[in-house]
Amino acid sequence: MTKNQKDNLFLLIKSLSKSEKRQFKLYVGRLGVNSDSKYLNLFNLLDKTDSYDEIVILKSGIVKKQQLANVKSHLYKQILISLKLNPSHQNIRSQIREQLDFASILYHKGLYKQSLKILDKAKDVAIQNEEKNLAFEIVELEKIIEAQYITRSINTRADELTIQAKELSSLNVIASKLSNLSLQLYSTILKTGYVKSKDESEEVKRYFRARLPKYKIQQLGFREKLWLYNANLWYNFLLQDFKNCYKYASKWVDLFYENPNMIQLNPVFFLKGNNYLLESIFFMRNKPKFLEVFEQFKSAIQDSSFPKDENIQSISFLYSNFHDINKHFIDGSFKEGLDLIPKIEKTLTQYRTKIDEHHKMIFYYKFASLHFGAGNNKECIKYLDKIISNKSLSMREDLLCFSRVLNLVAHYEAGLDYHLDSLLRSTYKFLIKMNDLHEVQKEMIKFIKGLQDIYPHELKNAFINLHATLKQFEDHPFERRAFLYLDIISWLESKINRKPVDQIIQTKYAEIWSKKLS
Template sequence: MTKAEKRNFKLFATRAGATTDNKFIRLFDAIDKSPAPEDSLLVKQLSITSGKLSNLKRHLYQQVLTSLRLIYINKEIDIELRQQIDFTRILYGKGHYLDSLRLLERAKLTAVKHNQDLLHLEILEFQKLIEARHVTLSRQVDNKMDLLLKESTECNQSVLNNSELFNINIQVHGLYIEHGHSRTAEELAENEEFWTNTQKRMARKGPSDYTFHQKINRSQATMWFHYIQLDFREALDDAVEASNMFYLNPQMMVKDPDLYLRCLYYVSMLGYLTKDETTVRRNVTKMDKFLNGDDVLLNGNSRQLGETYLNLSRFNHLFMTGDHEEAYQLSQKILAQHTLGEFLPSSHRWALFLFKFAAACFLVKRFDEALDYLNEIINMRSGIFREDLLINTRLLHALCNFELTNYSLVDYHLNSVSRLLNRSKETAQVHKLSVSGLRRLLKTPIAEHQQVYTVLQEEINSVADQAFERKALIYLDLNWWLNSKQ
């Protein structure tokens, strides 16, 4: 909790004559002052039994959530709408049917304005219930019931379409997670057939009839399909189309900042893969402006997510422009924020940052420091979820040891790297070539290394025109390493 949230809780907890002597307030203070409170110490400090402590914790948790809800009720439109619906149910329970309908009508307009389809449908269903069970003044309005039923039918179909498009988006994304990119002609044809069948499910309505979230999900599903097929340029166009939806509906930046930031990151990432420096730079600027501007009040999760996307995109842009020293300085800044607890991404995303740190160190020839970051990734208890990250980590680890002339360690680690490459679906030909090249270097006298570098460069260039190989070279810049040996 932030300081403001804690202060608000204390004001909320001491309302209506309550005092700071209340045990749940004392429990809050005890937990707040201790970095890692233990139950045994809390029991002793509050003079209660362990059984009462559990009940007290549960009560405190409920009070904290209620306090936070009061803070965010005017900042999160869905929380505000749910409160309005709750109010209408209370009024309905007291027999004030007309007041309930008036409040529901106002809430419905807000739901439509902010693309809250599910809450819109819930409001319509409650309106229908009141109209069906009670005699109201609505019957005096011409076609009132017909219009309500028509709106309900359209909203119900919209919710169904939105759910199905969201499912398709997740399904196509899941296809990439499970099977990766299409590498062979058979895989390309199989995924093309899958997409053709998916398109039939998406063609129930014309694109112009889709709502905001339906258009986003449709564009992102198409983006993932093109990404799977290694058509990064088409995928970039789809990502741009999704992000542009927010400029046509600017209120959605406030309503769903996480989705907006994710859309910007997809554009930035695909711009990096297509070597479109202008696109990456523009989106870095957009993310920075959005995160540090005063137009949108971001919660902790949105800010953490935004900082993650922004910093990853900054690294990509610096690597693209060859500003390696600036990339190293950025790594030191982020590491300091992480040490202070100001920047704490998930373990998987932190592994991505550690690799970026190591890559920056490698590019400025700080090989010992790079090994520290790479060892931290390899030894992470949570494990690495992305095989391409693990492959690049292992290979960069071998390259750093080679540069430090730790030849025995390189020879030892190359065996495990080879086993990883043989079983992974993310293995590129350039990965295998780099391993074979390092083996040749270990067996060749230092005076003859130049010839090995030249041959390895030619081998990599012979496959570099393939999309999957280009992607591998972008994330592990073997060409830079080889060029530095010329």
């Protein structure tokens, strides 16, 4: 049976580098009996094929159908063991765990002093590197050894271990509560996007206050501060308080620059912190600051000392390209940004197994928005259709909704109004279903629906009236989110003044910054 490259074993083999494949074969070949084993032959077959097909495997005669599941499972495990032994996959955490395993073996052999010596060194390393969960696990094993056996340790040993366990446990509880809170807030924004009403806003505030643990900032270590800034960041993103988003994203990134060794140990969090910092600056429309931070970010990830595994490379690709596009949205330089699209699409295929569908669709929305801003409405529709036609998509509801609203506007602009009625009906039904039919969307749909009854010489006044109606929502705490996804105000001004939308945005941006600099 063909599984179209979705088989876990096949994906793992295809993710291996040449050196990792070579190491696996050396690892397997260390025992002569493995040289012609079923699982090694299966590895060689899957390594050479472009897609996973069980029919091809069975026809090869390597393994019988009844044996296939067990051989695959064994091969999967052996590859992971081989990867674990690879120096490129070893870090402080794996080294501490290895020492903990060694100490456990010595403990079970009755070599208690040797076990305690290893544990004491491993604990120091864990605490220095903010691995408090591992440090707590080490202390608990130390307590077991001290409690069960006469080790003639120092007299104050019991008190010392008790205090250490209590302090580590307290900090681990705070970190756990903060990470839980952060995850729940992140889940909310992924599902629904920004708050849409006063009730939602109050609910988020109550939720946050009820679950934020009590703490003293001076007593928190790196890990606790990281989760604290993370939780506050998502809280403020939900409320669209971008100044506070910038505040906590800055604290997050600065925390890494103050503790550079943590970049090596937690590179993903370093990348995410920079991503949110750039996103908050983007929403504040401060391009000079955006470019400054973006250059610093690119310099950091291009440094030879920065970790380079597959996961980090795919995340770096995502964030670098998201913000490469975003910089053109700030000042309306859409046409300049169009060159990025084919380059990103080409590289996107290389990361097809690493980047989830949600992030691919965000790329498509950004591509569509670039084309809309540049006046290429048919190209805009092409990318929006990739989102709208994806029925199994699990994506932020607000992006799904605004994809449809932008699709309506792009169809109107492209002169493709022969099935505008059906688009209006489907968009209206979708927004109702998503409970996302708010004033801005209502006014947009009502306007487009009424266009067929407006004479050409009345169009300008119709645009002026809609502009006046929507302008009052531009700073509304819950309606303004519509303008974060689609600058309807600038589009209307382009229609009123008969100028391209990018020219309108560029002029407005220049005026804003000339006032700030004067």
